[in-house]
Amino acid sequence: MIAPDGAAGLAQARALGPDVLLLDMQLPDMSGLEVLRRLKADTATRDIPVVALSASALPQEIEAARSAGALHYWTKAIAFDGFLDGMRRLLRRPA
Numbered sequence: 001m002i003a004p005d006g007a008a009g010l011a012q013a014r015a016l017g018p019d020v021l022l023l024d025m026q027l028p029d030m031s032g033l034e035v036l037r038r039l040k041a042d043t044a045t046r047d048i049p050v051v052a053l054s055a056s057a058l059p060q061e062i063e064a065a066r067s068a069g070a071l072h073y074w075t076k077a078i079a080f081d082g083f084l085d086g087m088r089r090l091l092r093r094p095a
Helices: 008-014 034-041 059-068 080-091
Strands: 020-022 052-056 072-075
Touching: 008 020, 008 034, 020 034, 034 052, 034 059, 052 059, 059 072, 072 080
Parallel strands: 020 052, 052 072
Antiparallel strands: none
């Protein structure tokens, strides 16, 4: 599932309870950090593993996302093989 903005993503996460959530940190309606804070504050979504995605690799942004509850912080452009490897580990499925 793809959500066009943070509000829709929060609603989908609550309704669908995905196994993992990929969160773009630059959204049109709110920051990825705000989405992450709301996910972690909601009992229906707090246990969903979240991977933050961003073109920014600034250490303070990575630390802010991790402090807010992101399990990982992957920078764009995403290498496809590394992406698949990371998703397999998150979903605990063999290669």
